[in-house]
Amino acid sequence: MNTLENFQNLNTGLLLQRLSIGILILLHGLTNLASDYLFIKSLLNGIGLFEFIAYLVFVGEIIAPLLIIIGWRARLASLVLAFNMLVAILMAHLADIFTLNAFGGWGIELQGLFMFGSVVIFLLGAGKYAVSTTSIWD
Numbered sequence: 001m002n003t004l005e006n007f008q009n010l011n012t013g014l015l016l017q018r019l020s021i022g023i024l025i026l027l028h029g030l031t032n033l034a035s036d037y038l039f040i041k042s043l044l045n046g047i048g049l050f051e052f053i054a055y056l057v058f059v060g061e062i063i064a065p066l067l068i069i070i071g072w073r074a075r076l077a078s079l080v081l082a083f084n085m086l087v088a089i090l091m092a093h094l095a096d097i098f099t100l101n102a103f104g105g106w107g108i109e110l111q112g113l114f115m116f117g118s119v120v121i122f123l124l125g126a127g128k129y130a131v132s133t134t135s136i137w138d
Contacts, residue, residue: 014127015071021117022069025081029061043091060084068121071130076137078121085115 032040037054044053060080067077089097089111096107106112125138132138 011127015129022065026065071126072132073137074126075122078118081118
């Protein structure tokens, strides 16, 4: 393979990474939005924090994934998503970090996939198949 073909494969891979992480977390975010963030509000109440903080999840699970999908400021949006997932792990899945599920998978494999997938987007950028490719945040 020549360098141009490798570059095209890289950009196709970056697009696939953005679409898979972005679409899957967006679906999760839409479900949370439809429930008016009831589960997240209950977690916040349980640790003595205000319920309105739950609406910040909208940024991490709706706005950031949309930006990642279209490739506009994808690096910045992926940082928001990674932070959102870190908070989700600490608030709702802390007890599962060192566990395996019934099938031998990591207890927080989905959350880990979203968090580390967004870190990959941050490190590699959006690629050339994106709305914007001119900023360091793309």
